[in-house]
Amino acid sequence: MTIYFYKVWQPYGCFSNFSPHSIEIQGTYWSTVEHYYQAQKFVGSVDAAIIPTIRDSRTPEEAAALGRCSSRQLRPDWDFVKIIVMREAVLKKFLTHADIREVLLSTGNEVLVENSSCDYFWGCGADKTGQNHLGKILMSVREEIRKLQVLSVVYRE
Numbered sequence: 001m002t003i004y005f006y007k008v009w010q011p012y013g014c015f016s017n018f019s020p021h022s023i024e025i026q027g028t029y030w031s032t033v034e035h036y037y038q039a040q041k042f043v044g045s046v047d048a049a050i051i052p053t054i055r056d057s058r059t060p061e062e063a064a065a066l067g068r069c070s071s072r073q074l075r076p077d078w079d080f081v082k083i084i085v086m087r088e089a090v091l092k093k094f095l096t097h098a099d100i101r102e103v104l105l106s107t108g109n110e111v112l113v114e115n116s117s118c119d120y121f122w123g124c125g126a127d128k129t130g131q132n133h134l135g136k137i138l139m140s141v142r143e144e145i146r147k148l149q150v151l152s153v154v155y156r157e
């Protein structure tokens with residue numbers, strides 16, 4: 001059975017990057033994965049000054065609006081690094097918060113799909129043909145956490 005998720009208040013809402021689960025990366029605190037992801041678009045760009053404003057946004061929606069503003073210049077390598085950036089943040093989120101880690105592990109080997117009707121890259125799009133990169137990242141993070149748990153048992157013995 002495929003598990004679809006999208007909005008925070010819907011089933012499996014903790015899989016959304018907008019869910020209220022903070023992460024710390026290289027000593028900096030981010031309220032949500034979305035805050036971190038949107039800010040990383042401008043690292044090393046002429047518009048890097050927007051990063052603290054994105055970080056301090058009151059909501060992930062606000063952070064996303066700032067990051068999506070088309071008048072600002074993205075870092076030149078964004079298309080090459082965005083999946084790596086997202087995976088790092090999603091992994092950190094599920095390593096940090098035990099309650100949602102259990103939700104992720106409870107999905108077993110089910111296929112996870114971000115059910116966004118407008119996003120054919122991170123989600124499945126309106127017709128379900130999208131690339132679903134967020135779902136793929138979540139499945140690979142699930143696998144990595146399982147392996148880490150096995151290792152922690154082995155090294156405890």
Ligand SMILES: Nc1nc(O)c(N)c(N[C@@H]2O[C@H](COP(=O)(O)O)[C@@H](O)[C@H]2O)n1
Pocket residue numbers: 006007008016017018034037064067068114116119122134
């Ligand atoms: N608008 C919106 N609302 C939500 O609740 C969402 N989960 C998303 N999807 C996320 O938007 C991010 C992609 O942003 P860019 O288009 O690259 O700026 C990514 O985190 C999706 O998961 N969107």
